[in-house]
Amino acid sequence: MSGLGDVVKGLAGFVGDAPLAHIKAELEALAGQVGEIAQELERAKGSVHWEGRAADAFHTHADERLRDLRALVGELDAAAGAAGAVVVAGGLL
Numbered sequence: 001m002s003g004l005g006d007v008v009k010g011l012a013g014f015v016g017d018a019p020l021a022h023i024k025a026e027l028e029a030l031a032g033q034v035g036e037i038a039q040e041l042e043r044a045k046g047s048v049h050w051e052g053r054a055a056d057a058f059h060t061h062a063d064e065r066l067r068d069l070r071a072l073v074g075e076l077d078a079a080a081g082a083a084g085a086v087v088v089a090g091g092l093l
Helices: 004-015 017-046 053-092
Strands: none
Touching: 017 053
């Protein structure tokens, strides 16, 4: 075997399946926590009953942070998926 297969096999051997599985679980847990924070912010945004520039600024800022949080959840999920794929690939090699 050569090329990418050797690299993946080497990584799997170096890190090991158990640590990668642990990392995957940690990333999934972080994604869940960030998702909960996004939900809390969404609830806070919905509870604003004042009007005017301050309310508009709050909504704009909250929308920006929600986009950031949702992007972070996506990145954490992708990283967890990648770690899981390495564990599976390591088991196949």
